[in-house]
Amino acid sequence: MAAAAAAASGSVPAAPRVGLLYDNRMCAHATPDGEDHPENPERLRAIWRKLAAEGIASRCQVLEAKEANESHIASVHTQDHIKLMRDISSKEYDSSRDDIAKGFNSIYFNEGSSESAFLAAGSVIEVSEKVAAGELNSAIALVRPPGHHAEHDAAMGFCLFNNVAVAANYLLNERPDLCIKKILIVDWDVHHGNGTQKMFYDDPRVLFFSVHRFDFGSFYPSQGDASHCFIGEGAGQGYNINVPWEHGKCGDADYVAVWDHILLPIAEAFDPDIILVSAGFDAALGDPLGGCCITPNGYALLLTKLLGFANGRVVMALEGGYNLKSIANSVCACAKVLLGDKFAFNAREKRPFESTWRVIKMVRDELKTYWPVLSSKLPKNVPLRSAPLYIEPYASSGSESDVEDVDELPDAVSSVDIVQVVDDGLSERITMLKLDQDNVATKNTSSCTTVEQSPTDSVQAQNDGSVVAPTRIYDLSFTWRSALSKVYVWYASFGSNMWTPRFLCYIEGGKVDGMSISCFGSHDTSPPRGTMWKNVPHRLFFGRSSTPCWGTGGVAFLNPEINYNDKSYICMYKITLEQFNDVLFQENRLVDSSEDGKNEFPDSPLIGLSEMESISSNKALHLESIKDSWYSNVVHLGEEDGLPILTMTCPSTDVARHKSGELPLAPPSETYSATLIKGLVEGKQLDTKEAANYINDAAARGL
Ligand code: Q9C
Ligand code: ZN
Numbered sequence: 047m048a049a050a051a052a053a054a055s056g057s058v059p060a061a062p063r064v065g066l067l068y069d070n071r072m073c074a075h076a077t078p079d080g081e082d083h084p085e086n087p088e089r090l091r092a093i094w095r096k097l098a099a100e101g102i103a104s105r106c107q108v109l110e111a112k113e114a115n116e117s118h119i120a121s122v123h124t125q126d127h128i129k130l131m132r133d134i135s136s137k138e139y140d141s142s143r144d145d146i147a148k149g150f151n152s153i154y155f156n157e158g159s160s161e162s163a164f165l166a167a168g169s170v171i172e173v174s175e176k177v178a179a180g181e182l183n184s185a186i187a188l189v190r191p192p193g194h195h196a197e198h199d200a201a202m203g204f205c206l207f208n209n210v211a212v213a214a215n216y217l218l219n220e221r222p223d224l225c226i227k228k229i230l231i232v233d234w235d236v237h238h239g240n241g242t243q244k245m246f247y248d249d250p251r252v253l254f255f256s257v258h259r260f261d262f263g264s265f266y267p268s269q270g271d272a273s274h275c276f277i278g279e280g281a282g283q284g285y286n287i288n289v290p291w292e293h294g295k296c297g298d299a300d301y302v303a304v305w306d307h308i309l310l311p312i313a314e315a316f317d318p319d320i321i322l323v324s325a326g327f328d329a330a331l332g333d334p335l336g337g338c339c340i341t342p343n344g345y346a347l348l349l350t351k352l353l354g355f356a357n358g359r360v361v362m363a364l365e366g367g368y369n370l371k372s373i374a375n376s377v378c379a380c381a382k383v384l385l386g387d388k389f390a391f392n393a394r395e396k397r398p399f400e401s402t403w404r405v406i407k408m409v410r411d412e413l414k415t416y417w418p419v420l421s422s423k424l425p426k427n428v429p430l431r432s433a434p435l436y437i438e439p440y441a442s443s444g445s446e447s448d449v450e451d452v453d454e455l456p457d458a459v460s461s462v463d464i465v466q467v468v469d470d471g472l473s474e475r476i477t478m479l480k481l482d483q484d485n486v487a488t489k490n491t492s493s494c495t496t497v498e499q500s501p502t503d504s505v506q507a508q509n510d511g512s513v514v515a516p517t518r519i520y521d522l523s524f525t526w527r528s529a530l531s532k533v534y535v536w537y538a539s540f541g542s543n544m545w546t547p548r549f550l551c552y553i554e555g556g557k558v559d560g561m562s563i564s565c566f567g568s569h570d571t572s573p574p575r576g577t578m579w580k581n582v583p584h585r586l587f588f589g590r591s592s593t594p595c596w597g598t599g600g601v602a603f604l605n606p607e608i609n610y611n612d613k614s615y616i617c618m619y620k621i622t623l624e625q626f627n628d629v630l631f632q633e634n635r636l637v638d639s640s641e642d643g644k645n646e647f648p649d650s651p652l653i654g655l656s657e658m659e660s661i662s663s664n665k666a667l668h669l670e671s672i673k674d675s676w677y678s679n680v681v682h683l684g685e686e687d688g689l690p691i692l693t694m695t696c697p698s699t700d701v702a703r704h705k706s707g708e709l710p711l712a713p714p715s716e717t718y719s720a721t722l723i724k725g726l727v728e729g730k731q732l733d734t735k736e737a738a739n740y741i742n743d744a745a746a747r748g749l
Contacts, residue, residue: 062153062358063674064384065173065185068094069111070396072165074158074192075206076485083154084206084335084368085502093364096374102381107182111189114168114212118124121215122208122245124199131206135160150201151267154684159191163206166191170213170322170363172703177359178224178320179524182352184384186325186377192365194239194324195267203237203267210324210363211245217320219250227326228317232309233258234301234364235326236336238272238288242324248280251314253287254323257304259336259682262288262665263282263583264691269500270610274409278418284416287312288408292401293662294337294685295331298344303428304349307406312357313421314362320359321352327367327376335368337688342379343505347391349383360384397431399717400663434669526651530624531570535657536578536686538693541602542588542718544617544684544725546577550628553621560717561595566637566645568628575621579729580691586614586744589696589704590676591712594635599715602722603704604695605749607668613738615731616683618691623658626692627651633694634675653680653692662690668697676700705749713745 059600073087097103119128135157136142147155166189173185193210210231231246233239233256246252259265259271278286289304313321327345331340340348352360352551362380381391381644407424414420416647473564543549548558553574555567584607588600604614621629630652632636638646652669653661657680661667666681677694682690704710714722719741 048625055679058312058721061105062183062384062386063181064106064381065109065176065182066097066106066213066381067109067111067169067171067185067187067189068097068103069165071111072162072188074157075162075191078156082332085190085192085366086629087190088370088715089367089373090190090364092189092370092374093377096378097381101376102378102385105385106381107657108184109169109172109176109185111165112168112172113164114171114207118216118220118383119164119212119629120208121219123196123212127199129200138429139474139658141577146233146508152195152203153201153206163191165189166193167207167209167212168210170361171216173363174213174320174322175224177361178221178226184360184362184583186362186364186381188364188377188547190364190659191477191661192235192243192326193363194233194326194365195236196241198241199243202241203364204424205241206274206387208241208245210322210365211242212360213363214246214252214322228254228318229311229318230316230321230356231255232321233324233326233365234348234455235324235339235367236329236333237366238239238269238290238325239324239365240267240268240269240271243271243276243286243288245454245721246282247278247373248282250278250281252282253285253312253318254278255287255289255309255312257289257309258291259294259296260288261293261328261337261541261691262682263482263610264580264684265294268539268581273308273610274405274412277412280590284413287409291338292405292665293399293690293733294688295339296399297331297339297403298347299396300398301329301340301344301348303398303402303406304346307410307424308413308420310354311422312417313352315417315419318356321356322362323349323352323360323362324365325362325380326365326372326608329363330367330369330376332369332372333367337685340376342375343389343391344377346379346383349380350389353383374534378686382458383581397429400430400432403428403430406470432663437666494722506543507649514541523674526654527569527624530627531622533658534575535543535621535622535623535626535658536689536691538580538616538683538691539619539725540582540604540614540616540695541723542725544615544729545621545721546617546725546728549617549619552632553625558721560721562597563595565632566639566647569647570622570624570625570628574621576618576620577618577729578618578686579731580616580618580684580686581613582616583608583612583701584614584683585609585747585749586610586713587704587749588745589700589709589711591710596718599718600745601676601712601714603676603700604693605679605701606679606695606698607701614744615726616691616693617725617729618686620687620689623653624651627653630680630694633677634672634727636672636675661692673697701749711748714741719745735749 076087077083105126116128134155142156147153169187169189173187173544175181178184191206193205193208195203196208214229230253238258238260239256246254274288328336329340331339331341391485410420492682551565553568554571557564593601623713636648660680671676672678679695681693722741723737726732
């Protein structure tokens with residue numbers, strides 16, 4: 047109305063009133079002994095410095111933080127939790143503070159935590175109230191600790207109180223005078239907003255939308271409830287929307303596609319009175335935890351699209367985001383949007399991933415009964431790009447991506463861009479890519495590979511989502527080792543290889559207690575570059591009845607189907623793709639010893655670069671050439687550090703045979719199970735008794 051009046055009178059419309067809340071007191075929350083931590087006070091300072099330097103802060107209404115009333119926090123948190131957060135910084139907790147923090151998932155406390163937590167929650171209330179009341183058009187609350195992981199009775203994931211949830215409840219319950227009846231929460235932090243989801247799960251007044259890395263359940267917080275199947279319950283059915291990425295390489299084009307084909311049509315139908323953004327910036331290009339690649343322009347575009355709803359009443363509350371430059375630049379771009387500055391949106395990479403399209407279809411399908419607009423036809427022939435390859439560009443530098451200069455980072459790298467980043471052995475790899483693609487005639491090395499030419503065309507889809515690789519007909523032994531030695535993967539073990547000394551037999555050769563035959567070892571005997579444990583939603587089971595190495599008893603397999611009721615331990619080793627192939631050869635007994643004592647490995651890799659692409663876009667690759675081997679199915683379990691997590695297990699057809707009884711299920715032998723237990727205990731996952739129970743339960747449970 048204001049704009050219309052301005053136009054009629056011929057005057058220039060007034061600049062939007064934008065609130066900007068910054069308060070140094072929220073920098074008091076920090077690690078107790080000054081240890082490094084991604085969620086640190088510098089985050090707020092870096093953003094503030096940038097906004098001040100760019101002349102943005104002076105164009106906003108700058109607000110001070112305000113502590114939340116306990117009664118307002120009580121709308122989403124238990125009294126016990128509120129009391130603990132209030133008292134945790136007091137003297138009485140000096141000796142127990144660290145232990146209490148350990149009791150939570152990914153939490154630290156210090157003497158400043160209580161004040162910061164109350165200020166963060168109160169600040170989001172403060173700006174939301176002002177926007178709802180029309181005193182401000184929109185606002186940004188630069189708060190910490192963040193909020194969206196906090197559960198009603200627990201701190202979690204760097205979050206103490208759920209700031210956005212507290213503010214939403216305040217508007218709905220405490221301020222009927224402001225007439226806020228419907229709230230859209232857009233959570234674009236790279237992690238799932240598990241806390242917020244739970245707090246409004248049955249509440250149709252709050253539409254909760256979260257887009258996050260999921261990686262088939264392996265990405266933090268690794269709870270199955272981040273999947274698209276969680277749509278709300280009771281009256282809230284259809285009012286909870288999860289968009290779970292399959293991998294960690296999504297960027298502007300992927301987010302825009304989700305906005306255009308899911309979020310915006312639903313926002314139009316829902317017609318919110320205000321939008322609260324759980325604005326984490328850890329999906330930004332350069333973020334050390336997220337791995338995604340939204341540019342500042344990308345955030346600006348996503349935010350611009352939201353301003354079309356709720357009369358532009360948008361409140362942004364900071365959540366995660368751990369690259370100081372990325373978050374400063376991204377918040378700055380968002381502030382400019384709110385202030386009405388014009389943007390040129392020219393994202394370089396406009397194509398979403400194939401996987402993004404798959405996720406969009408899945409989510410729309412799940413929700414179309416609640417939001418009929420989602421039944422509309424999606425555009426056809428959208429140019430897509432296939433999943434990225436995983437090459438460590440600078441193998442000798444550390445993995446500290448947070449020290450990189452964001453201005454220097456390339457755009458979301460596409461599969462072929464990466465080939466250009468690696469400088470040595472380049473021509474060799476290009477040759478190999480060409481040879482590798484003999485049956486994909488159109489594959490080229492320009493940067494515009496489209497889905498029509500994707501390597502998945504050369505493989506056959508199976509009904510379980512895995513694909514069958516064609517039998518290889520060429521010999522690349524002269525190049526493949528050098529090419530694949532520059533590509534890193536996480537090899538995930540769920541069986542005896544969880545015990546590192548046993549796994550190292552596959553790298554260095556030899557055997558450990560309980561093994562009756564020696565391993566050949568890999569060509570490249572360098573040790574893993576990292577080890578890490580995770581849980582995955584796949585069933586561990588023990589099948590077959592004896593092995594040449596371990597004697598009588600079953601050995602471990604992982605059912606490649608996802609089942610969120612399962613939580614299996616995996617121990618991951620960061621090794622090269624060359625080493626992974628050598629492990630795969632040995633696991634499938636494909637290595638021979640010739641008369642002169644030399645070990646004969648197969649002369650082409652089972653998993654080359656093109657197989658990697660099809661594994662990451664199809665989740666699994668059953669290796670047809672070794673279909674009768676026990677571990678012929680390579681499964682993509684997600685990503686860590688931007689590298690794929692791969693494991694080897696039996697094909698789905700064997701799972702079916704184990705289910706039907708055609709193949710035996712059998713408990714592991716004593717020595718084999720002792721090796722698994724040693725792995726879990728030395729890896730500090732379980733104590734001896736728990737580990738034994740874990741193995742026995744899995745053996746007894748079957749499939
Ligand atoms: N391997 C926010 O972005 N990571 N929180 C734990 C354990 C916790 C992120 C990793 C990440 C929490 C607000
Ligand atoms: Zn996050």
